[in-house]
Amino acid sequence: MCPPPTQNGTNGTNGHAKPRAAAAAPYQTVQDFLSNTNNFKIIESTLREGEQFANAYFDTATKIKIATALSDFGVEYIELTSPAASPQSMEDLKAICGLGLKAKILTHVRCNMEDARLAIECGVDGVDVVIGTSSFLREHSHGKDMAYIQKSAIEVINYIKSKGIEVRFSSEDSFRSDLVDLLSLYKAVDAIGVNRVGVADTVGCATPRQVFDLVRTLRGVVSCDIETHFHNDTGCAIANAHAALEAGATHIDTSVLGIGERNGITPLGGLLARMIVGSHDYVTSRYKLAKLKEIEDMVAEAVEINVPFNNPITGFCAFTHKAGIHAKAILNEPSTYEIINPADFGMSRYIHFASRLTGWNAIKSRVEQLGLTMTDDQVKTLTSKIKQMADIRPLAIDDTDSIIRSFHLDLQA
Amino acid sequence: MCPPPTQNGTNGTNGHAKPRAAAAAPYQTVQDFLSNTNNFKIIESTLREGEQFANAYFDTATKIKIATALSDFGVEYIELTSPAASPQSMEDLKAICGLGLKAKILTHVRCNMEDARLAIECGVDGVDVVIGTSSFLREHSHGKDMAYIQKSAIEVINYIKSKGIEVRFSSEDSFRSDLVDLLSLYKAVDAIGVNRVGVADTVGCATPRQVFDLVRTLRGVVSCDIETHFHNDTGCAIANAHAALEAGATHIDTSVLGIGERNGITPLGGLLARMIVGSHDYVTSRYKLAKLKEIEDMVAEAVEINVPFNNPITGFCAFTHKAGIHAKAILNEPSTYEIINPADFGMSRYIHFASRLTGWNAIKSRVEQLGLTMTDDQVKTLTSKIKQMADIRPLAIDDTDSIIRSFHLDLQA
Numbered sequence: 001m002c003p004p005p006t007q008n009g010t011n012g013t014n015g016h017a018k019p020r021a022a023a024a025a026p027y028q029t030v031q032d033f034l035s036n037t038n039n040f041k042i043i044e045s046t047l048r049e050g051e052q053f054a055n056a057y058f059d060t061a062t063k064i065k066i067a068t069a070l071s072d073f074g075v076e077y078i079e080l081t082s083p084a085a086s087p088q089s090m091e092d093l094k095a096i097c098g099l100g101l102k103a104k105i106l107t108h109v110r111c112n113m114e115d116a117r118l119a120i121e122c123g124v125d126g127v128d129v130v131i132g133t134s135s136f137l138r139e140h141s142h143g144k145d146m147a148y149i150q151k152s153a154i155e156v157i158n159y160i161k162s163k164g165i166e167v168r169f170s171s172e173d174s175f176r177s178d179l180v181d182l183l184s185l186y187k188a189v190d191a192i193g194v195n196r197v198g199v200a201d202t203v204g205c206a207t208p209r210q211v212f213d214l215v216r217t218l219r220g221v222v223s224c225d226i227e228t229h230f231h232n233d234t235g236c237a238i239a240n241a242h243a244a245l246e247a248g249a250t251h252i253d254t255s256v257l258g259i260g261e262r263n264g265i266t267p268l269g270g271l272l273a274r275m276i277v278g279s280h281d282y283v284t285s286r287y288k289l290a291k292l293k294e295i296e297d298m299v300a301e302a303v304e305i306n307v308p309f310n311n312p313i314t315g316f317c318a319f320t321h322k323a324g325i326h327a328k329a330i331l332n333e334p335s336t337y338e339i340i341n342p343a344d345f346g347m348s349r350y351i352h353f354a355s356r357l358t359g360w361n362a363i364k365s366r367v368e369q370l371g372l373t374m375t376d377d378q379v380k381t382l383t384s385k386i387k388q389m390a391d392i393r394p395l396a397i398d399d400t401d402s403i404i405r406s407f408h409l410d411l412q413a
Numbered sequence: 414m415c416p417p418p419t420q421n422g423t424n425g426t427n428g429h430a431k432p433r434a435a436a437a438a439p440y441q442t443v444q445d446f447l448s449n450t451n452n453f454k455i456i457e458s459t460l461r462e463g464e465q466f467a468n469a470y471f472d473t474a475t476k477i478k479i480a481t482a483l484s485d486f487g488v489e490y491i492e493l494t495s496p497a498a499s500p501q502s503m504e505d506l507k508a509i510c511g512l513g514l515k516a517k518i519l520t521h522v523r524c525n526m527e528d529a530r531l532a533i534e535c536g537v538d539g540v541d542v543v544i545g546t547s548s549f550l551r552e553h554s555h556g557k558d559m560a561y562i563q564k565s566a567i568e569v570i571n572y573i574k575s576k577g578i579e580v581r582f583s584s585e586d587s588f589r590s591d592l593v594d595l596l597s598l599y600k601a602v603d604a605i606g607v608n609r610v611g612v613a614d615t616v617g618c619a620t621p622r623q624v625f626d627l628v629r630t631l632r633g634v635v636s637c638d639i640e641t642h643f644h645n646d647t648g649c650a651i652a653n654a655h656a657a658l659e660a661g662a663t664h665i666d667t668s669v670l671g672i673g674e675r676n677g678i679t680p681l682g683g684l685l686a687r688m689i690v691g692s693h694d695y696v697t698s699r700y701k702l703a704k705l706k707e708i709e710d711m712v713a714e715a716v717e718i719n720v721p722f723n724n725p726i727t728g729f730c731a732f733t734h735k736a737g738i739h740a741k742a743i744l745n746e747p748s749t750y751e752i753i754n755p756a757d758f759g760m761s762r763y764i765h766f767a768s769r770l771t772g773w774n775a776i777k778s779r780v781e782q783l784g785l786t787m788t789d790d791q792v793k794t795l796t797s798k799i800k801q802m803a804d805i806r807p808l809a810i811d812d813t814d815s816i817i818r819s820f821h822l823d824l825q826a
Contacts, residue, residue, distance in 0.1 A: 052739075054730040054765055055722075057807040086769040088804035110738075132742075136749045141742040173749075205690055205752040208621035208652050209659065233752055234690055235683040235725050239621050239652030246622065261739060261750070263723040263731045270648040277618055277647055308721030309468075310676040312648050317467040318676045325523075326465075326674060329545075329554040336549045336586075337674070339618040339646055352467055356499040391501035394470040 034219055034248035038279045043128075043227060044075040044268060046255040046299060047096075048108045051081050053259035055303040062302050063092050064099065066256075069295050071101035074287040075268075079106040079128060079253070083118045090122060097123035104166070111149070111169075116156050126166030128198070128227075129156055133182060134173035146181050150188055157194050168227055170198025175206045175214065183221050190222035196251060197222055201240060204233025204262070208243035215247035227251035230266050232258055237266040238274050238312075245275075256299040257307065269296060273312035277339050290346030313340070319349040324359020327351045331365050354400040356390035358383065363404070370401065372408045382407045447632055447661035451692045454489040456541075456640060457681060459668040459712060460509075461492040461521045466672035468716040475715050476505050477512065479669075482708050484514035487700040488681075492519040492541060492666070496531045503535060510536035517579070524562070524582075529569050539579030541611070541640075542569055546595060547586035559594050563601055570607050581640055583611025588619045588627065596634050603635035609664060610635055614653060617646030617675070621656035628660035640664035643679050645671055650679040651687050651725075658688075669712040670720065682709060686725035690752050703759030726753070732762040737772020740764045744778050767813040769803035771796065776817070783814065785821045795820045 047063055050056055058066070067078050078101070083090035097105050104125035109115035111131040119127045131149055132141050144152075153169055160167040169189045171177055186197045199214060206214075211228070218226060228244040228251070230237040241252045258267030269292050276283040283289070293314045300307050309315055319342045321330045329336035330351060342349050353362040360376070360383040367374055367382075374382070386403055389395060395403075460476055463469055471479070480491050491514070496503035510518050517538035522528035524544040532540045544562055545554050557565075566582055573580040582602045584590055599610045612627060619627075624641070631639060641657040641664070643650040654665045671680030682705050689696040696702070706727045713720050722728055732755045734743045742749035743764060755762050766775035773789070773796040780787055780795075787795070799816055802808060808816075 052736045052770060054733040054735060057768070057803075081770070086800045086804050089769065134749075136746065137742060140745040140749045141738065203750055203752040207655055207659075207687075207691075209625070209656070212622070232723065233725065233731070234687040235651030235680075236655070236687065238648030242620055242649070243622070246620075258723055261735060262733060263725060263728045267648075274620075274647040274649065278620075305722040306719055308723065309718045310645065310671055310721065312646065312676060315676045318646070320467040320675060322467060322674060323465045325554065329550060332553040333549065336553045337616055339616040355470070356502065357465060357494070387499045390470075391499050 032246060034216070036245045036248060036250055037242070037275065038282045040245050040249070040275070041076040041251045042268070042271070043077040043079055043106065043251050043253045044070050044103070044255065045079040045108075045253050045265070046070070046259065046268075048079040048081050049229075049253065049260035049265055050255040050299070050303075052261045053264065053303060055305060056259060058302060060088070060092050060095060063096060066295075066299060066302070067096050067101060067103075067105075068099065069291070069298060070256075071103035072288065073291050073295060075103055075254075077106050077126070077251075078103045079108055082107055082109045082115060083122050084109060084115045090118065093119075093122040093124070097125075106166075106168075111152050111156055113156060113159060116160055120160065120163050120165055124165065126168065126195070127160050128168045128170065129153070129160070130170045130172050130198070130200070132173055132202075133171035133178075133185065134176040135178070136176060137173055146185065150185055153185065153189055154192055157189055157192055161193060166195045168196040168198055169194045170200055170227065170229070172200050173202040174199045175201050175210060176203070179214075179217075183218065186218060186222050190224050194224055196225040196227045198227040198229060199244070199249070200229040201231055202229075204231030204237070206230065206240055207236060208239045211240045211243040212247045215244045215249050219248035225250040227253065229253040231260070231262065232264050232266070233262060237264075238270045241266045241271055242274050257296055257305070257311070259299065259303060259305075267312070268292070269314060270312040273340060276344060280344075284344060289344055292345055293347070313345050313347065318342075319347060320352050321349065322352040322355060323357045324362060327353065327365075328359050328361035331361055354386070354390065354395040356387045358386060358390070366400070367404060367408075370404060372404065374408065374411065378407075378411060445659060447629070449658045449661060449663055450655070450688065451695045453658050453662070453688070454664045455681070455684070456490040456492055456519065456664050456666045457483045457488040457516070457668065458492040458521075458642075458666050458678070459483070459672065459681075461494050462642075462666065462673035462678055463668040463712070463716075464494050465674045466677065466716060468718060469672060471715060473501070473505050473508060476509060479708075479712060479715070480509050480514060480516075480518075481512065482704070482711060483669075484516035485701065486704050486708060488516055488667075490519050490539070490664075491516045492521055495520055495522045495528060496535050497522060497528045503531065506532075506535040506537070510538075519579075519581075524565050524569050526569060526572060529573055533573065533576050533578055537578065539581065539608070540573050541581045541583065542566070542573070543583045543585055543611070543613070545586055545615075546584035546590040546598065548591070549589060550586055559598065563598055566598065566602055567605055570602055570605055574606060579608045581609040581611055582607050583613055583640065583642070585613050586615040587612045588614050588623060589616070592627075592630075596631065599631060599635050603637050607637055609638040609640045611640040611642060612657070612662070613642040614644055615642075617644030617650070619643065619653055620649060621652045624653045624656040625660045628657045628662050632661035638663040640666065642666040644674070645676050645678060650677075651683045654679045654684055655687050670709055670718070670724070672712065672716060672718075680725070681705070682727060683725040686753060689757065693757075697757060702757055705758055706760070726755075726758050726760065731755075732760060733765050734762065735765040735768060736770045737775060740766065740778075741772050741774035744774055767799070767803065767808040769800045771799060771803070779813070780817060780821075783817060785817065787821065787824065791820075791824060
């Protein structure tokens with residue numbers, strides 16, 4: 001939910017108005033009684049979904065480093081690749097279970113007894129069981145019908161529960177599965193005490209309204225927790241996670257920078273950017289946000305990618321303001337053009353003044369930063385000089401500073 | 414809307430099932446009578462919003478190249494920086510208006526008579542007028558009250574209309590503006606015949622449900638077109654654009670790769686990735702999708718950024734499949750794990766088989782690509798060899814091919 005127009009002045013920290021979460025206009029309040037936007041848990045899947053990213057190859061040391069950093073950051077769960085994937089995957093899972101991290105360790109397995117046994121042998125806190133339920137997958141992947149799926153689900157869940165281990169049961173490609181089939185299956189596994197059911201937009205097709213509708217319907221059918229998993233093929237993975245929480249989902253799957261199959265899933269940082277706007281205190285109390293950039297850089301290095309220029313929070317320009325009209329207002333009051341306080345993530349803002357879109361307020365601020373004194377009229381004359389120069393060629397900060405200083409010298413003369 | 418489970422078999426083109434837009438389950442059909450998901454127009458703002466991107470400096474030749482490419486691509490409108498920004502901005506606007514492009518040329522000006530006069534002098538097809546209406550901006554930016562805003566809006570709109578030019582009136586920071594103020598203002602400008610009103614999430618705070626609610630409410634208040642503009646600070650710019658169209662908006666602002674203030678706005682490619690899923694025929698009939706990558710590369714080069722690894726459609730891994738279970742199904746039927754047909758955008762898919770997550774179906778397909786013959790059992794043995802190797806170190810395709818060939822040689826011996 002959007003923060004309200006300033007009511008209580010600023011809180012003194014970096015100029016951002018408080019409280020952010022209260023609401024002022026009708027469309028700004030969605031206070032649904034089932035909403036979990038202020039009460040959700042993160043299942044961090046960089047070491048499972050993220051390992052399916054084209055460029056990902058995590059050796060044991062890297063896995064341990066990432067898992068440790070994520071646990072320290074505050075994510076509630078860390079999900080790893082199935083021990084059935086390869087012998088090394090199994091060794092790595094055992095190693096991470098043995099670290100005694102604060103986060104619970106999960107692994108993600110196919111819905112069969114061998115995979116479940118292998119998972120439990122490794123010492124996990126929980127097992128995430130998955131099977132494809134769409135007719136696409138039933139026809140072209142595993143070839144099983146719904147009766148078979150339900151039977152094996154129950155067998156596997158009962159087995160895992162009998163070992164005292166947390167268990168989630170998820171469909172795959174949930175948004176292209178038959179609704180009645182899906183609800184029947186979830187109802188059956190809820191009845192035998194599954195801890196969570198999972199809804200997965202495996203192909204990244206769902207829209208926020210579809211997510212809201214399905215999760216809200218499911219919320220009325222099961223009493224267990226609801227985990228959700230959103231791919232980003234159509235750019236909705238963050239919005240869908242938010243819609244799921246509004247509808248009563250309890251757990252969101254993320255990966256660092258969103259890495260995963262194809263173009264990935266809900267990114268950890270992007271989710272927190274979304275959630276902090278409406279749930280500032282919840283998010284800041286649970287997660288060490290100032291560590292986000294370090295974790296993103298660690299993963300980016302491990303999979304040899306650059307952090308996208310437009311990444312939420314940590315993209316190089318996430319808090320850069322350029323147009324004169326924006327710079328002016330930001331200098332007066334940051335929350336005019338910033339919905340997130342960069343300081344919450346240990347980041348800082350930057351007013352870009354070396355361009356033809358600059359305004360005299362931005363230049364005035366730079367003049368003051370340089371310790372120079374000018375009247376407003378002088379700054380306005382200086383500003384048109386800078387805009388003229390910027391019309392001719394790109395200006396670096398140094399260039400602009402030189403123009404400012406030379407103009408100031410001329411004034412003295 | 415998600416495509417349905419296969420009903421009519423495949424259509425023969427790249428293995429994707431048809432029809433994509435029909436619906437199969439209750440939460441897959443949102444057939445609202447006001448929805449414009451099958452009837453929207455794009456206002457491409459790379460040369461206005463995009464010029465506010467930290468790294469953007471477009472010289473005249475680059476602006477002409479980008480405008481020409483966008484018009485050829487099929488966008489309905491191209492928006493340029495205000496001629497009031499600098500003398501060169503004015504010259505560039507005149508130059509582009511003189512090109513005779515198919516797309517209509519707009520410029521984006523402050524709500525005052527001087528800016529409006531300047532715009533019209535340049536020969537634009539339409540003027541996009543904007544003023545901040547949130548109490549944040551009224552207090553910290555321009556300092557004007559709502560009565561003053563409405564008075565100047567009416568004066569400026571009447572003037573532009575008197576010149577026979579299309580005019581849009583937009584609030585800025587609409588989602589933190591008072592709803593009653595906002596609706597009164599829009600109603601007043603609609604009454605004097607404005608062509609479009611604009612809703613802008615200037616700070617990137619809005620959620621899809623808030624967007625849906627505000628646009629749906631507005632749709633009942635004005636009879637003119639509704640343009641929407643979404644910043645991406647909280648990762649919802651694509652989802653919000655979709656929600657706006659569902660609620661009856663008619664025009665979406667985009668920029669190439671989403672470049673703009675801070676981390677930008679709804680990206681052109683990302684919007685089309687979202688829209689093609691539910692509105693395949695509309696999108697493919699209007700836009701030359703195969704040109705998308707070329708335009709993105711052109712803009713990325715001009716502003717010196719890399720296309721994000723996870724960019725929808727054109728990111729390097731957007732159609733790469735890695736996990737064995739995915740690869741197997743994709744080889745059977747692409748729509749199992751692909752909601753977008755890469756061929757629609759002139760792209761192709763890639764099955765990643767050189768990893769420990771590979772499955773024997775992916776290896777079998779590679780064996781066949783290499784022109785070798787093996788039984789399924791032999792491929793399965795080969796697959797475990799490759800998974801073992803991939804546990805030890807990252808495998809390039811060449812490495813995997815060598816393992817396959819050497820295994821095949823051993824079989825012959």
